[in-house]
Amino acid sequence: MFFPISNSHISPIYLAVIGFLIGVLGGFFGVGGSFIAGPALRAVGLDWNFAVGTDLAHIVGKSVVAAKRHRALGNVDLKLGLIMAIGTMGGAEVGAQLIQMLKRAGNVNSVVSVVSIAIYVSISSFMIWEAWRTLQYQKKRRGKGGGVVPKGDESSFSHRTRAIQGLKLWPMISLPASGVKGISLWVIIAVSFIGGLFSGFLGGGAGYIRMPMLVYVLGIPTHLAVGTDLFEIIISASYGTFSHAIKGNVDILIALVMHTGAAIGAQIGAISTQYFTGPKIRLAFVPLPLIGAAIVIYTLMTGHKL
Amino acid sequence: MAAASRTKKDAASTLGAFLIELALYAVFVTGYFFLVLHYLSGWLQDLHLHHVKLYALTTIVLIIGQAVLLESITTWLLRLLRGGRSE
Numbered sequence: 001m002f003f004p005i006s007n008s009h010i011s012p013i014y015l016a017v018i019g020f021l022i023g024v025l026g027g028f029f030g031v032g033g034s035f036i037a038g039p040a041l042r043a044v045g046l047d048w049n050f051a052v053g054t055d056l057a058h059i060v061g062k063s064v065v066a067a068k069r070h071r072a073l074g075n076v077d078l079k080l081g082l083i084m085a086i087g088t089m090g091g092a093e094v095g096a097q098l099i100q101m102l103k104r105a106g107n108v109n110s111v112v113s114v115v116s117i118a119i120y121v122s123i124s125s126f127m128i129w130e131a132w133r134t135l136q137y138q139k140k141r142r143g144k145g146g147g148v149v150p151k152g153d154e155s156s157f158s159h160r161t162r163a164i165q166g167l168k169l170w171p172m173i174s175l176p177a178s179g180v181k182g183i184s185l186w187v188i189i190a191v192s193f194i195g196g197l198f199s200g201f202l203g204g205g206a207g208y209i210r211m212p213m214l215v216y217v218l219g220i221p222t223h224l225a226v227g228t229d230l231f232e233i234i235i236s237a238s239y240g241t242f243s244h245a246i247k248g249n250v251d252i253l254i255a256l257v258m259h260t261g262a263a264i265g266a267q268i269g270a271i272s273t274q275y276f277t278g279p280k281i282r283l284a285f286v287p288l289p290l291i292g293a294a295i296v297i298y299t300l301m302t303g304h305k306l
Numbered sequence: 307m308a309a310a311s312r313t314k315k316d317a318a319s320t321l322g323a324f325l326i327e328l329a330l331y332a333v334f335v336t337g338y339f340f341l342v343l344h345y346l347s348g349w350l351q352d353l354h355l356h357h358v359k360l361y362a363l364t365t366i367v368l369i370i371g372q373a374v375l376l377e378s379i380t381t382w383l384l385r386l387l388r389g390g391r392s393e
Contacts, residue, residue: 064373245362
């Protein structure tokens with residue numbers, strides 16, 4: 001199929017299949033999936049600028065479908081998502097400015113590569129440690145017969161989360177949909193700002209950092225963190241798409257074709273979350289940032305940008 | 307034993323319904339590729355080259371519009387094939 005906007009020939013079946021795979025991942029983990037979509041679009045000869053902008057447009061569509069499905073399952077905190085969108089957009093702008101500064105200094109590639117590898121590996125290591133510890137703790141409790149494992153989400157990091165929630169920085173707000181009685185608005189803004197900063201700095205939706213922070217810093221149950229992250233991605237990725245489209249970096253026809261696969265994949269991913277507990281979803285999340293790190297290491301070693 | 311065979315039967319019927327849904331969805335999507343995207347491409351290319359702000363706005367409207375439409379179609383197909391149940 002010929003796509004005149006980016007002047008490229010790409011099989012629509014290839015695009016729909018890639019969209020489907022990213023849709024499943026996005027619906028299940030609440031991530032944009034740029035670390036797969038970017039290289040997949042580059043592999044069929046799409047220019048890097050079109051790959052980034054088109055991927056963002058496709059993320060908007062996929063997140064609408066997945067967030068709608070999560071909302072039906074009661075997994076979206078609209079209030080939290082709207083507050084986070086403000087911090088994310090501010091952070092994305094600062095991240096983009098940082099990139100411009102590094103470009104002027106002439107060392108953007110090496111700094112971004114080293115930072116991203118460190119971040120990806122740290123997130124994966126922390127999550128594997130925490131999810132494993134929580135699962136072992138639950139298993140031990142079940143083995144002793146000393147009580148039933150609660151149905152709600154559990155985390156072995158929850159004592160730290162409670163300490164963060166205890167910070168009395170005015171204004172304090174409640175998030176009844178997430179079961180959070182009181183938390184400082186500034187903590188939410190800081191979390192979303194950091195997510196936005198990484199999105200602007202490293203590209204993509206930065207769900208790999210925002211979803212864990214929602215769970216560990218704000219204390220949002222994993223299922224709600226996935227749904228709320230997707231809702232928030234709709235707003236921030238729409239902003240990114242608009243910005244890239246004005247710069248001529250979006251081939252909307254490619255995004256629309258990719259989205260036909262993503263629409264069904266995102267629903268499968270979202271529905272699947274019902275069958276897994278919070279710690280199991282977090283443990284399954286671990287390989288995603290590692291794939292991102294592997295792509296960056298490959299780029300550094302070979303010089304080929306995937 | 308009976309419960310296990312019932313679970314197997316349920317899983318098989320869910321998989322069957324899902325495969326029928328995928329086939330119907332593929333027919334919808336193929337028609338969509340040829341009818342809608344084919345006619346839109348010339349107009350969108352013109353917008354991309356000459357009216358970039360309108361193009362940027364159109365990209366958002368199109369992707370959200372398609373998302374809502376496809377979500378409604380898949381939900382309807384699921385209900386139709388599973389006798390009123392959406393999951």
